Amino acid sequence: MNAVxxxxxxxxxxxxxxxxxxxxxxxxxxxxxxxxxxxxxxVQSVLCENCDLPxxxxxxxxxxxxxxxxxxxxxxxxxxxxxxxxxxxxxxLVEHLHAAFECPPGGISQLGPQTWRVGLVDTPGGRAVVHxxxxxxxxxxxxxxxxxxRAEIRRDYALVVTAAGHLPFRDAATYPLxxxxxxxxxxxxxxxxxxxxxxxxxxxxxxxxxxxxxxxRFHELLAERAAQVVAEKGRNxxxxxxxxxxxxxxxxxxxxxxxxxxxxxxxxxxx
Ligand SMILES: [Zn+2]
Numbered sequence: 001m002n003a004v005x006x007x008x009x010x011x012x013x014x015x016x017x018x019x020x021x022x023x024x025x026x027x028x029x030x031x032x033x034x035x036x037x038x039x040x041x042x043v044q045s046v047l048c049e050n051c052d053l054p055x056x057x058x059x060x061x062x063x064x065x066x067x068x069x070x071x072x073x074x075x076x077x078x079x080x081x082x083x084x085x086x087x088x089x090x091x092x093l094v095e096h097l098h099a100a101f102e103c104p105p106g107g108i109s110q111l112g113p114q115t116w117r118v119g120l121v122d123t124p125g126g127r128a129v130v131h132x133x134x135x136x137x138x139x140x141x142x143x144x145x146x147x148x149x150r151a152e153i154r155r156d157y158a159l160v161v162t163a164a165g166h167l168p169f170r171d172a173a174t175y176p177l178x179x180x181x182x183x184x185x186x187x188x189x190x191x192x193x194x195x196x197x198x199x200x201x202x203x204x205x206x207x208x209x210x211x212x213x214x215x216x217r218f219h220e221l222l223a224e225r226a227a228q229v230v231a232e233k234g235r236n237x238x239x240x241x242x243x244x245x246x247x248x249x250x251x252x253x254x255x256x257x258x259x260x261x262x263x264x265x266x267x268x269x270x271x
Pocket of ligand 1: 051055
């Protein structure tokens with residue numbers, strides 16, 4: 001999993017997460033450095049793993065120290081440092097995306113509780129507007145997106161980038177964040193993997209055989225395999241498995257060579 005996938009995972013949890021769980025994870029540090037995660041007080045509950053039956057337990061502050069109550073063990077003390085919480089900084093993420101997609105200055109706006117306008121991008125086929133919407137996993141998410149975009153001006157193309165799930169939406173192409181951008185660890189910023197033009201299929205989406213289409217589809221497929229925790233560890237094994245899956249999904253289309261797919265796997269895992 002790369003840093004952006006980890007960010008998506010945290011956004012998908014829709015709230016604060018304990019920094020402790022990620023303390024030794026370099027990707028977590030990179031997200032903090034880039035301002036994509038921010039401090040958010042202390043977590044209110046922990047998973048008790050001290051007894052036979054793991055359970056959620058509320059944090060209590062008693063007699064000058066923190067702890068949680070366990071039916072088996074009574075009050076179990078917890079270090080304050082282990083309770084520090086972080087949450088995704090979505091406004092910062094939107095600014096990072098604005099820069100990564102090379103949008104002209106201005107245009108960033110929060111349109112709803114889950115939805116932001118990232119900016120405009122000129123493509124060979126016309127002007128595209130890019131939005132970020134946290135999750136597209138349920139009908140409620142789709143309704144929330146529809147409401148947020150109601151007053152938006154129509155452009156030639158519309159793209160909605162999401163951190164978790166990408167249900168199809170009637171008025172825009174949807175694309176998973178983790179296949180669209182990756183983290184540049186040195187510069188602490190996001191870089192695009194797929195251009196907005198490719199993501200919206202501008203100019204008119206070709207029907208296979210084109211490298212950009214292969215690349216887009218493989219990145220999506222690899223992200224899905226990673227999310228479902230079925231990705232192979234080795235690059236070659238993963239490339240072979242992804243190619244099989246691609247043939248199953250697009251049985252009537254040409255396929256790229258195995259070496260090309262290996263390159264997509266490297267690219268996908270790079271950030
Ligand atoms: Zn317990």
